[in-house]
Amino acid sequence: MASATIPRRLLLGMALAAPALLSRRAHAAGEVIVRTPGGTYDDVMRRVVYDPFTRETGIEVRPVAATAAKLLAMFRAGNVELDLIDTGDHQLMRLERMGALAPIAYDSWTRSKPEDINPEVKLSHRVGNFVYASVLGYSTEHFGANPPASWKDFWDAGRFPGPRMLTDMAAGSASLEFALLADGVPRDKLYPIDIDRALRVMDRIRPQIRRFWDTGALSGQMLSDKEVVAGSIWNGRLQVLIDRGAKLGYTWNEHMIQVQALGVFKDARNVEGAQKLIDFMMQPAVQAEYAKPLIYGPTNKQSFPLLSAEERERMPGGEQSLRTGFYQNIEWWEDNRDRVSRTWSRWVQR
Template sequence: MKRGLTRRSALAVAGGAALSMPAFRRLHAAETLYVNSWGGPWERAAARHLFEPFTRETGAEIRPVSPVSFAKLAAQVRSGAYEFDVTTLGLAELVRAHQARLLEPLGPVAERLSWPGATLMNAVASHAFATVLAWNAQKYGDEPRNWQDFWNLSRFPGTRCMQRYAARVLPLALLGDGVARDKLYPLDIERSFRALDRVKPAIRVWWTQGQQSAQLLRDGEIDMIAIWHGRVLELIDDNKPVKMTWQDAEIDSAYWAVARGTPRKDLAMRFVELSVQPERLAGFCKEAGYGPLNPNAFRYITPAEATRMPTAPQFESQVFTQDMDNFGGDVAQVTARFERWVGA
């Protein structure tokens, strides 16, 4: 995670943006940009730290369109009828969108975003969340410690819960089976399913929504869970008897992307570029509960705030990032197999 702009390149980017801004404002002041949104707290944080500053700077209005939908992205690119211009994609969806040629090439934007890992497959790295191990503290106290403990049904008897999402679950299964983080990818798909077979009898629920996962843990319906970090922190903030660990947390990155063929391409590209600028991104991540992927954002984040973010430098040796470009199999086929396995 050693990323960063040099002082010279940062000044060049900022200076170039400042020089071009008046012409940009005159050109786009009367336009509206449609941004695919997750709604709820995500949209409120985006409105305050990304949408409103963009409107003040350019004069262009932003209208959010929710929920985020890969299917709508694909349909509108094929039909030419655009419901939104900009969307966010996780790594699994980004691979699919890239393969289907659904995204507009970044062009000069990619050249101006020079921190390592800033762009991938015609998308711009924005923020990240993590799937972490959490548990009922009244049952297990300060343990368990890692995914091997999640898989250890004899030492830690009790109910389990995981997300119904193959790309996130299969790497965790390998960690539970003893594979080291740096040896995960490409995934050994067959070994993953064998490991899942062992823990399946204890899985009470395959959750599909973040709110559902938090409710299951809060109400004591399950004892141990693979859950998004933000949902656990909310429960801890509410003094619920739950604990979590950052050990072997699985980082899933979110990328801004522009729908290929949108008639508002230039405006969309400007929004994407400004949305990952350090101060704006820091504000969004602090309010929405994510970790910034632009490391320069940590200049605007206190040490205490960083302890709640999976991309914070102090967690680098404990976490891992999904590698969808080196997945170990066809994502769509593996997902279909996973769905059949869950239902069997």
Template sequence: MKDARIDRRMFLRGVGGATAGVAAASVLSACGTGTSRTAASGGGKSSKTLVVRDSGGTYGDANQKAIYEPFTKETGIQIQVVNIQYAQMLAQVQQGRPQFDVIDDSMSDFLRFKKAGATEDLDYDRLKNFKNAGIAKALVTSNAIGKNYWASVMAYRTDVWGGQKPSSWADFWDTKAFPGDRSLQGLDADRPVLEFALLADGVPLDKLYPLDVDRAFTSLDNIKGSVKKYWDTGALPGVLLGRKEVVASDVWHGRLDALIQQGSPLAYQWNGARRQSNALGIPKGAANLDTAYQLIDFALRPDVQAAYAELYPMAPSVPAAYKKLVPATAANLASSPEHLKSGFDMDVQWWDENGDAVAKRWQEWTHA
């Protein structure tokens, strides 16, 4: 997603309706009692305050419980959180006065930050927990280190096809074998799901990129007549499925968890899941560079990653975290060994270079 993006529209946006951060103001939500970024301490530990940007909502709540509070307890360093969007972050950096020291944001936005020269190149030698962590290469860039994964997956009603279950995007596209209205993610929610259209048309997972845009739209033509709604918010697929207005939809994983736990006849299908990731980085001009590295390193510890995943269904970037997760939690995460094999990482570089052209074509196609 764009900040999907965890911020702006994302699934982060979360399970149960995590909301986007406040874009109009630098609203600080303090974790702990520190109010000064350089306050003196009466105890043995530093009371310096570190300011972290994240997207808030239930995603931010999980950050506070699994990362910020334990970090403060261990180091004495207070954490304050600012919920602002990409444009405001960039403006602060370009003015030479960033009011935050660490950025928690999507890999897509970190690519944009890199182009704008707005983030520090990371010194990985300062991240001791990165060594031997086994973080996927796609999540290790010059200015960002992957923190966790989320995914777009298929969801469907379990009470409409006599026990038959769709097992692929080809099944989603097959309205004869699996009849009923569908829903698909629209442009206002995030990147159009061209990858799903290509998988439905037989393109292998490892041959998706660069995307064959013409082939993808030809495939989309085959499902268009059965698409009742192009959803624009993360909550809408659950509403449509719950009301039986559609029988299948793509969805940000985690969005249906509460409904499923309440007994709704809904299920996820992980085959062909499109993974994206959130990452951590440091803005140019950060006031507390050393402490920023401390927090990022802390967030990469397997026990911290596992604690976060137990609270919020975003998957660890550090494989060793799975050794600390209960099986039920591990089985429902995008980076589990099984799901890594059956899904794919969205190519953020390709989308950055081609997103505008695809968006224009998508708008034309949906209104044709």
């Protein structure tokens, strides 16, 4: 009778083949390629989202950098190299209007509950994964105990002197909302924006504007280097500087809430995997965990109870934030972007 013992050489061959077999299984489980902002954001997401998602599902996650122009070019060329897009809401709206995005599969969620997501950011073809805010930041060293507390104060260079900064259109949108707030327009009456009125108000403060910034890094550098003493800046960018000891502060009064969102290319290679990753990312505990280091606000309402009072105070999107701030109307901006860009270009070059 033949022996049932497996030959030693066969056992050795099976052992050597095991890593390759595991690799093929991981590949078979799929890979989701994600467009992300890069840098520290990728480090946080790798630790909090991507690696835990891979351990739970077997689906690998590969983040890549891609500009808005590249995303548009991919779709127009019919050569979609990405599955999930993690970017500013206005860029996703542009892609949605072009017919580039698949609907968000809310009905297939098993980890997150769609009803827990803030209705402001839960849309048919995109869903916000966090919110950030443009706030009025200032030098505490320069202003002491009497800093500007509103955009009306910011526009009052007599009471609050010193060089200033505001956003340029290259940063996504110019600070037209803040100009109208300075001119007495209520937060709930900002849209549709009266462009001519906003620019007339801008005329009054322009002599004090050292520069219109086009990147978050530049805005932080201008404040920390004392090139300016006040200006609009993203809350997370400013909070990092404050945590490092910079003599800076900000007010939540009249801040503008903006959205980072997720969308899926409808022609993506792994639509199903991308939808699963969205479901994973929107869980209350997961959102709370990545909100802490990023200093941006969760969009799942059940995340806030998982944060400390101090952590909630540092983030937009909570109850206090909704009482003192407003959501930027990106639909208006996308409808009027070309017109504003042409008008802004003429105005800023005068």
